[in-house]
Amino acid sequence: MRAGTGKEGTGGEGTGGEATGERLGAALEGGCTCGRIRYRLTERPLFVHCCHCNWCQRETGSAFALNAMIEVDRVVLLAGVVDRVATPSASGKGQTIARCPECQVAVWSHYAGAGEAVAFVRVGTLDTPAACPPDIHIFTSTRLPWVALEDGRPVMEEYYRRSEHWPAASLDRWRALKG
Numbered sequence: 638m639r640a641g642t643g644k645e646g647t648g649g650e651g652t653g654g655e656a657t658g659e660r661l662g663a664a665l666e667g668g669c670t671c672g673r674i675r676y677r678l679t680e681r682p683l684f685v686h687c688c689h690c691n692w693c694q695r696e697t698g699s700a701f702a703l704n705a706m707i708e709v710d711r712v713v714l715l716a717g718v719v720d721r722v723a724t725p726s727a728s729g730k731g732q733t734i735a736r737c738p739e740c741q742v743a744v745w746s747h748y749a750g751a752g753e754a755v756a757f758v759r760v761g762t763l764d765t766p767a768a769c770p771p772d773i774h775i776f777t778s779t780r781l782p783w784v785a786l787e788d789g790r791p792v793m794e795e796y797y798r799r800s801e802h803w804p805a806a807s808l809d810r811w812r813a814l815k816g
């Protein structure tokens with residue numbers, strides 16, 4: 638599939654879009670711990686959640702999960718084939734977690750809400766996780782008390798309305814996905 642939805646040509650005629658893609662590719666590659674799974678995001682994520690819910694805490698063994706939402710056709714596997722593991726979720730509808738078949742590190746999930754068309758990429762598996770800082774903090778009613786939220790991003794006790802927080806370009810991409 639083509640990457641990009643109208644951003645082509647920002648760097649000039651003809652090859653502008655391609656150059657942008659290569660720059661992103663270098664920044665947005667990741668993989669598992671054993672190296673068998675390698676992937677590349679071919680576009681910026683739609684939106685990045687920092688989720689402080691109990692489910693994410695348990696699944697990561699940590700204080701929160703960092704999930705970069707992106708169209709699944711913009712996640713390119715460079716090496717390996719993921720195992721798809723059916724896992725319970727807070728909604729009761731379940732989620733599918735994509736894991737390395739060897740080291741079992743989770744690289745992304747699909748949730749019932751957004752479906753198979755969207756991957757929730759685990760930002761910590763990127764080579765440069767700092768490239769995808771959170772756009773929003775959600776389910777902070779269960780934030781661990783020693784986690785300080787001082788990055789200036791919106792802080793939601795529970796969930797949020799996409800239309801109130803997503804940038805216009807991401808909303809357009811979402812509509813294209815659902816249309």
Ligand SMILES: [Zn+2]
Nearest residue numbers: 669671737740
């Ligand atoms: Zn692995």
Ligand SMILES: [Zn+2]
Nearest residue numbers: 688689690693
């Ligand atoms: Zn969560």
